[in-house]
Amino acid sequence: MNTTTVLVVEDDNSIRNLIGTTLKSHNYKFLVAPDGKSAILEASTHNPDVIFLDLGLPDMDGVDIIRKVRTWSNVPIIVISARTDDEDKIKALDAGADDYLTKPFSIVELLARLRVVERHLSSQPQSAVSTSVFVNGPLRIDYASNSVTLDDKELHLTPIEFRLLTLLSKNIGRVLTHNYITQQIWGSNMDNDIASLRVFMATLRKKLEKGSNVQFIQTHIGVGYRMLKVD
Ligand code: CA
Numbered sequence: 001m002n003t004t005t006v007l008v009v010e011d012d013n014s015i016r017n018l019i020g021t022t023l024k025s026h027n028y029k030f031l032v033a034p035d036g037k038s039a040i041l042e043a044s045t046h047n048p049d050v051i052f053l054d055l056g057l058p059d060m061d062g063v064d065i066i067r068k069v070r071t072w073s074n075v076p077i078i079v080i081s082a083r084t085d086d087e088d089k090i091k092a093l094d095a096g097a098d099d100y101l102t103k104p105f106s107i108v109e110l111l112a113r114l115r116v117v118e119r120h121l122s123s124q125p126q127s128a129v130s131t132s133v134f135v136n137g138p139l140r141i142d143y144a145s146n147s148v149t150l151d152d153k154e155l156h157l158t159p160i161e162f163r164l165l166t167l168l169s170k171n172i173g174r175v176l177t178h179n180y181i182t183q184q185i186w187g188s189n190m191d192n193d194i195a196s197l198r199v200f201m202a203t204l205r206k207k208l209e210k211g212s213n214v215q216f217i218q219t220h221i222g223v224g225y226r227m228l229k230v231d
Contacts (some may be wrong), residue, residue, distance in 0.1 A: 165204060173229055176225055
């Protein structure tokens with residue numbers, strides 16, 4: 001039996017049932033909530049390990065639910081959104097959601113997202129101890145000495161590339177929005193910053209992938225970037 005409890009917040013019966021059946025057949029424990037009010041009640045009384053949250057609910061905006069839950073909990077929140085509301089997706093990530101699934105999504109995708117946050121949950125105590133060195137597959141970052149190696153070979157990065165890599169690595173598994181990243185790196189989010197971000201991200205990815213043939217950074221077009229966990 002899986003010990004992870006998932007809260008499924010979705011007003012559409014058929015999607016809610018589909019997710020519920022999937023979780024059940026993979027031995028997850030789960031709770032359901034058809035609206036915002038019961039979502040907050042379930043989240044506060046049962047402390048789920050993960051929340052799947054539909055943004056379009058009858059009584060509340062999903063983004064407001066994220067903000068509310070974030071006042072007392074860091075539970076991973078995976079947003080479920082319709083293809084058309086990119087803007088909402090970005091707002092949700094900025095409000096503290098960890099990831100998103102776009103409708104229509106596949107069961108395989110849903111389970112993959114769930115495994116990513118589960119891995120993150122189980123690795124948290126460890127990462128709290130070793131905060132100065134980060135390891136992800138062949139990639140090793142020593143935050144204190146500003147050095148990065150790939151398969152033990154030194155990787156030369158510009159200061160901005162290093163800061164970008166640090167930011168992504170400290171949020172591994174999470175999609176970071178363009179606005180969030182430019183705010184962290186440059187302290188603003190002008191159109192120019194987003195254009196610069198694209199350029200720096202392209203050079204950073206090239207350096208990372210040239211040395212290893214591993215994809216570390218995933219692009220979410222129109223939304224942002226994420227560092228993938230490499231096994
Ligand atoms: Ca809905």
